[in-house]
Amino acid sequence: MSDRDFSVLGQSVIRKDALSKVLGEAKFAADYKFEGMLYGGVFRSTVPHALIKHFDASKALALPGVACVLTAKDIPGKNRTGIIIKDEPCLVDDKVRRVGDAIAIVAADTPEQVNEALDLMEVEYELLEPIFTVERALEEDSPKIHGATNVHAKKHLECGDVDAAFAKCDVIVEHTYNTSMLTHMFIEPDAGIARYEDKIMTVYCSTQNPHYDRADVAGVLGLPNNQVRIVQVTTGGGFGGKLDISVQCHIALLSHFTGKPVKMVRSRKESTNVSAKRHPMTMKAKTGATKDGKIQAVEVYMTGDTGAYASYGPAVITRAVVHCMGPYEVPNVRVDAVFTYTNNPMAGAFRGFGVPQVAYCHEGQMNAIAKELNMDPIELRLLNAHKIGTTIATGQVLEESVGFKETLIQAAAKAKEVM
Amino acid sequence: MEKIKIAFNLNDQDVSIETMPNKRLLDMLREDFNCTSVKEGCGEGECGACTVLRNGEPVTSCTMLAGQVQGERLLTLEGLSKNGELDILQKTFMEAGAVQCGFCTPGMILSAKALLMKNPHPSRDEIRRALSGNLCRCTGYTKIFKAVEMAIEE
Amino acid sequence: MKEFSFFSPGTLDEALTLMNQYKGKASVIAGGTDIVLELNDRSHHPDYIVDISKIKELRYVKVVDGIVRIGALSTFTDLENDPYLRDHVKSLYSACYYVGSPQIRNLGTIGGNVVNASVAGDTPTAFISLDATVVLRSAAGKREMKLTDFYGGPGKTELEKDELLTEIYFEAPTEQMATAYTKLGKRKALVIVVIGLAVLLEKDCNNICSKAQVVIGAVARYPQRLPLIEHYLVGKPVTKETFDGCRDLFSQTVYEMIPTRASVGYKKESVKGVASKTFDSILSDFSLCGVEE
Incomplete structure (x- = not known):
């Protein structure tokens, strides 16, 4: 390929958008302004699990400059959004499921008036037992966050004869791994501006998912998809955290109701409180090998906390299950996974979709086996590494482009230079 | 509350404004002067996206009140290129691939500019220290440092 | 941000007059790096803001008759760029x-x-380890107190509502003294202190420690002198062995200061490394300035 004269392939090319960015001219969502625009804000729950006994916005509505305060009953369409399971209310109707659930939205002439109005809203809760752990979520007598069960996804993966394989192993290691909740901390807090003109709702926003946004906005407004337009403007990082709906439905509702453009820019605090997180997971793993170092069997039971809403949880669980043996050949595998709802912050997509979590588990297990067998941990990995022709636990045959061994060999050589 | 009059120099032009005092420098620059290159990332002086140069020194405009710039000289990214000619840092940031999402870029370039105005030949460590108040989340520090080094060479 | 009236006096006298006039209703802004956050999130909403950042007469570092005097409006950058402080007051x-x-x-x-x-x-x-004094001014006059007497807890000081802190001063360290400050944080830059340790040490011509002022920050509610450690050091030779000998005492002291705090396990161990680093710097300073060991 090297003798071909490519204009882009193999060349360092300057990004198309680099010039506008180094000039400071690139417009992010918060940089947009429209004539006669209002500012929006969200009144959010301060408790994790509760019924709303009473909500009063009369003082807020009496403030000069306040155009409207909307609650769930003002929603013309469906009050449920979500990527895979539509389980998140745009505005709380039945109950609060996490700290930060949106209870009401307000539009006013200035950001300061929005803040004043939010200060004046009053809510009375009937507190419900909050669930903060997967263990409690799985107990029979625990309160149910959605419907009749707190389990929102379950997966089972099995191949070979796991029990027979363990019986023949010379070493077996069993460990439990916990990973923590992480936030993406994209540098640009969520923001957007909605404009309703000629029966077309246009939402300019910081997003990674304009087509999903369109369906949710259309659903909430009760409009057909062809009357909703989402414009993804220059977006300041996402890493999966801007796949979920943020301000889009709220500004669209306010704009729909007032007939004016409405802008909403989250503070860092609000963004961090309510954007999706990386699923915290617990992985209980059992790995067996014969004394030559060949991994014979892996058994994993994993749980994940998806928080108040499912978001990408049903996708994350699949990836976690499929990848939890790592890049190693394992002939006998049994994996069970359960993800539950809790009243914690919602977990969703985050670079790797569950794969980084299980990496702690399979790499920890490989180190433990190496130690048990007194083998070099790199050697152990090379011995078991995926290669072209490997059949993985799902039955897929890896037919091409399996670069793990070469990568590991080169990484080990590099590591020796510095260690 | 009384309005206040603030006169200062913005991007080589003398400007003045009568405004309510309860706003941050960041808000005044974005709303009243349309300098939207000045970004709000954290609102508490941690991320550096709102960096502007005050009398040649980088400061976070989210931790200053508008009224505090009376009589000062401010530079935002809008004022860096002169007569359509890009600043050397603007060129090297593009060439080094130091721009990804672009939200940290204005602050990053201004911090680098302040460094080069004071120290035309900084070491890698000096560059790192000068940019330590500007966070990049798309993992571009290596290329950003490279961009500053390319600007030194030119 | 709620509404307020804004004043930007150009002289100290004007500022003190305003502080007297709006006593209790005015907040002072200097650098703004803390108060603007509170104003912006509406947790603090004074009726008046007095911006003292334009008072040039309060921005200086000078050494007069063996006393180091620092104007309250000097910035961290000003101090970092001051050659005298860099060479003589390392802490x-x-x-x-x-x-x-x-x-x-x-x-x-x-x-x-x-x-x-x-x-x-x-x-x-660092200031407490230098036994610094603060100068407080109001329209009515001026008073001074040791910084150790100034603090009452997080956010609490002896500053009256109409007063401004105008200067902080301390005795210039002599040739027989060395100072050091070590900051432990989660990263190398842009970081909040987890443990701060400041030390001023004086030794006599026989290399015996004749004075020790040791202060730990970010452990108790405000920086604390550590009399047990100071007592241990005084009278002992200024050597690595002596300093190594007090590592456990540091650990025990930190444990006793915060026995129930979640961070105690980490802080009681890490303080040993912080102490070693600080004393290494002190030893290296003594050897650099040519005082015989």
Whole structure:
């Protein structure tokens, strides 16, 4: 390929958008302004699990400059959004499921008036037992966050004869791994501006998912998809955290109701409180090998906390299950996974979709086996590494482009230079 | 509350404004002067996206009140290129691939500019220290440092 | 941000007049790196803001008759760039060098750092190890007190509502003294202090420690002198062995200060490394300035 004269392939090319960015001219969502625009804000729950006994916005509505305060009953369409399971209310109707659930939205002439109005809203809760752990979520007598069960996804993966394989192993290691909740901390807090003109709702926003946004906005407004337009403007990082709906439905509702453009820019605090997180997971793993170092069997039971809403949880669980043996050949595998709802912050997509979590588990297990067998941990990995022709636990045959061994060999050589 | 009059120099032009005092420098620059290159990332002086140069020194405009710039000289990214000619840092940031999402870029370039105005030949460590108040989340520090080094060479 | 009236006096006298006039209703802004956050999130909403950042007469570092005097409006950057402090008061220099980011060091003032009385302030730890005195001015007059007497807890000081802190001063360290400050944080830059340790040590011509002022920050509610450690050091030879000998005492002291705090396990261990680093710097300074060991 090297003798071909490519204009882009193999060349360092300057990004198309680099010039506008180094000039400071690139417009992010918060940089947009429209004539006669209002500012929006969200009144959010301060408790994790509760019924709303009473909500009063009369003082807020009496403030000069306040155009409207909307609650769930003002929603013309469906009050449920979500990527895979539509389980998140745009505005709380039945109950609060996490700290930060949106209870009401307000539009006013200035950001300061929005803040004043939010200060004046009053809510009375009937507190419900909050669930903060997967263990409690799985107990029979625990309160149910959605419907009749707190389990929102379950997966089972099995191949070979796991029990027979363990019986023949010379070493077996069993460990439990916990990973923590992480936030993406994209540098640009969520923001957007909605404009309703000629029966077309246009939402300019910081997003990674304009087509999903369109369906949710259309659903909430009760409009057909062809009357909703989402414009993804220059977006300041996402890493999966801007796949979920943020301000889009709220500004669209306010704009729909007032007939004016409405802008909403989250503070860092609000963004961090309510954007999706990386699923915290617990992985209980059992790995067996014969004394030559060949991994014979892996058994994993994993749980994940998806928080108040499912978001990408049903996708994350699949990836976690499929990848939890790592890049190693394992002939006998049994994996069970359960993800539950809790009243914690919602977990969703985050670079790797569950794969980084299980990496702690399979790499920890490989180190433990190496130690048990007194083998070099790199050697152990090379011995078991995926290669072209490997059949993985799902039955897929890896037919091409399996670069793990070469990568590991080169990484080990590099590591020796510095260690 | 009384309005206040603030006169200062913005991007080589003398400007003045009568405004309510309860706003941050960041808000005044974005709303009243349309300098939207000045970004709000954290609102508490941690991320550096709102960096502007005050009398040649980088400061976070989210931790200053508008009224505090009376009589000062401010530079935002809008004022860096002169007569359509890009600043050397603007060129090297593009060439080094130091721009990804672009939200940290204005602050990053201004911090680098302040460094080069004071120290035309900084070491890698000096560059790192000068940019330590500007966070990049798309993992571009290596290329950003490279961009500053390319600007030194030119 | 709620509404307020804004004043930007150009002289100290004007500022003190305003503080007297709006006593209790006015808040002072200097660098702004803390108060603007509180104003912006509406947790603080005074009727009046007195911006003292334009008072040039309060921005100086000078050494007069063996006393180092620092104007309250000097920034961290000012102190970091001051050759005298860099060469002779390393503890204060280091405390400023590691504050926040370049942007914050260009804005934040020494007076603000002292008056804010944050548990996580860097310079107060260094100042207490230098046995510094604060100068407080009001329209009615002037008073002075040791910084150790100034603090009452997080955010609490002896500053009256109509007063401004105008200067902080301390005796210039002599040739027989060395100072050091070590900041432990989660990263190398842009970081809040987890443990700050400031030390001033004096030795006599026989290399025996004749004076020790040891202050730990970010452990108790405000920086604390550590009399047990100081007592241990005085009278002992200024050597690595002596310093190594007090590592466990540091650990025990930190444990006793915060026995129930979640961070105690980490802090009681890490303080040993912080102490070693600080004393290494002291030893290296003594050898550099040519005093015989």
